[in-house]
Amino acid sequence: MDPRREWFETDYYAVLGVSPDASDKDITKAYRKLARKHHPDSRDGDEARFKQISAAYDVIGDTDKRTAYDEARRLGPAGFGPQTGGFASGPGGFSIRVEDLGDLGGIFGHLFGDGRGRGGPIPMRGHDLETRVGISFRDAVCGAVTEVAVPDSSGGGIRKVKVRIPAGVDDGGRTRLAGKGSPGSGGGPNGDLFVLVDVAPDADFGREGRNLTVSVPITYPEAVLGADVRVLDFGGNSVTLRIPSGTPSGKTFRVRGRGIATRRGTGDLLVSVEIVVPTKLSSAEQAAIEALGDVTDFEGGASRRQRNAPPAPATLADAPGATT
Numbered sequence: 001m002d003p004r005r006e007w008f009e010t011d012y013y014a015v016l017g018v019s020p021d022a023s024d025k026d027i028t029k030a031y032r033k034l035a036r037k038h039h040p041d042s043r044d045g046d047e048a049r050f051k052q053i054s055a056a057y058d059v060i061g062d063t064d065k066r067t068a069y070d071e072a073r074r075l076g077p078a079g080f081g082p083q084t085g086g087f088a089s090g091p092g093g094f095s096i097r098v099e100d101l102g103d104l105g106g107i108f109g110h111l112f113g114d115g116r117g118r119g120g121p122i123p124m125r126g127h128d129l130e131t132r133v134g135i136s137f138r139d140a141v142c143g144a145v146t147e148v149a150v151p152d153s154s155g156g157g158i159r160k161v162k163v164r165i166p167a168g169v170d171d172g173g174r175t176r177l178a179g180k181g182s183p184g185s186g187g188g189p190n191g192d193l194f195v196l197v198d199v200a201p202d203a204d205f206g207r208e209g210r211n212l213t214v215s216v217p218i219t220y221p222e223a224v225l226g227a228d229v230r231v232l233d234f235g236g237n238s239v240t241l242r243i244p245s246g247t248p249s250g251k252t253f254r255v256r257g258r259g260i261a262t263r264r265g266t267g268d269l270l271v272s273v274e275i276v277v278p279t280k281l282s283s284a285e286q287a288a289i290e291a292l293g294d295v296t297d298f299e300g301g302a303s304r305r306q307r308n309a310p311p312a313p314a315t316l317a318d319a320p321g322a323t324t
Contacts, residue, residue: 012056031057054151126182126191137202143167168262171199210267233258249275
């Protein structure tokens, strides 16, 4: 369809679900919400709807085009008259010369030409585009190259753009690709493409900025007596972690330089130890634990609490969950 005629046949405000007096900010907000929902790569993607949304934003998301669009809609369902360089409603209808529209006529003339080659087009920068891409935790740590789909304004279809994801990108981070947005008009520059990154969680590792985090199980004897524990960093390389005697569960140790390497520096590996309590014991283990309990006598221990505990109140058996 001729894009000039489409202005009269399509309500771009309705396409984006905004009112004709909506602010530029509200229009952009509505476009981004709909573009994320209907993007071909999303779960509920609809390519046809996505192209319709992009076409609407291309017009009413641009100040000059929106002004011309609003005035064209106000004048009524007319096409551009090639003989007059203006509008014509058809045989026997009215005609309007572009030059008779004053300043607005200049806008129309620059956008579409006045039919006689007078007055060159104003260079206009293309719109910025925004899309999303999902990546794995490993790709976020190490960096990767992937592809995203964006609307092709020239052909009305979808084009693929390669995106280099930098190492250390955060979940929800945004990468800018200069000149990869909508093409400019009248010799103007292209817009930019902004890619929002969704990072999937990892089963073993977490992160705090450039630092990686991991939890490592240790036994009760290792925590009490101390031990050397082997830990694998994110790259699968072995690190020996020295656990001092008397280490409590949840204690965090720092292994420097084993975090995420970025242009701003390299983070650390934060290792938290968790004491594992066995749920099944052999007879020998049972006997050893009982013997340890008999000789254990420290402030806060079960044996001392039992000896120093005051007599139980008579109503204890009535408490919820109590047994006698």
